[in-house]
Amino acid sequence: MRVTFTVNGSRESVDDVWEGESLLYVLRERMGLPGAKNACEQGECGSCTVYLDGAPVCACLVAAGQVEGREVRTVEGLADGGRLDPVQEAFVECGAVQCGFCTPGLIVQTHALLARRPDPSDAEIREALAGNLCRCTGYEKILDAVRLAASRKTGAE
């Protein structure tokens, strides 16, 4: 089947999509957008987090046909041209990356958190990121990066 939807601001059509296919597969294998990572395929790890109509979701659990006419924003769509999003910058500066596999999902989820709550408490950060697993267990630096991005967003720094 053909699926037509908006990805990172651009209207795209994809052909020959299998009806049981996930949005994640379409993004990675058919559209050349490998930012969202494929790991658990059951919504447990958060590595495939993307925005669907403004809400962060696991792309592995969205059927491709369900995004018809809707708007998807992936980690590739966060930077403004050549300029990284402040959340991405904060992850780089804090060294909140080890193997990097969980990073895109964490960045999208953090981006969504700060859009909703610019100055989150530590408890709110942990709750927001509870569904994003870092197998390297680099959580401390990830929390540092979220706090840094938040402080810049609120102008505290």
Added chain:
Amino acid sequence: MEFLRPLSWEEALALRAGRPDAVPIQGGTDVMVEINFEVRRPGALLDLNPVRELAEWEMAEGRLRIGAGLPYTRLIEEVGDRVPGLAQAARTVGSPQIRNRGTVGGNLGAASPAGDCHPPLLAAGAQVEVESAAGGVRMIPAEEFYLGVKRTALRDDELIRAVWLRPAEGPQHFSKVGTRNAMVIAVCSFAIALHPAERRVGTGIGSAAPTPLRAAEAEEFLAGELAGEPAWGRSLPDGLAERFGELVGRAAAPIDDVRGTAAYRRHALAVMARRTLTWAWQDRLAGTGRS
């Protein structure tokens, strides 16, 4: 596989009637796992996302009608104060990403014994509104909806339209045991709802029998012990919560599986029943639990 995309409720019912092999999909948080892991290859997916009215809620006849497609995140934010037990359970579902997609309707349709919504729906005395093109609307009490592991009273041509429940008239609490706070399928779970005006108690047990179920004997015991106006305004008598917990544990029919043993589940249920009753009673005495 086919992908069916009705744009209205009427069209969805018509498609459902003609395609008993179609699997309805809302947030996909259960259905897509089964497809990704090749556990299931339905003849068709019936996407209910485009039927926008399913994602809405309303107050009707003094009751809350929650559309089958209302995501947990919106349920918590928009009606959580009116259905605190269900909202507490919804907060424990998966992660924020899952709660942005998962729905009460999907939880009911999947009918896993471990589904988080079932205990509070049972405790609150909720009804499930289902509909078919040929048979029209049926209202099914929650306790008659679950027939077996992943089996429900839903007929082949029916779809879940909404759940109905009265806004809380007394304290409600939900408790769930798992290995961590997030991303956990319940080892077992329990919900309590006090109905002070009727001098009645509602309960729901999850993940400790082939279906979610009420602890009827425990409900009757507690209501009997508290019979009479003064009892509902006083502290709980000594030993009452413990006895209530024992009866809840006894109501379950758990099995040993990868998540826990039957004995552990009975024990945990007794503890959760005692605790949730204690919390609910504290709410009641403090006047914070809507009475």
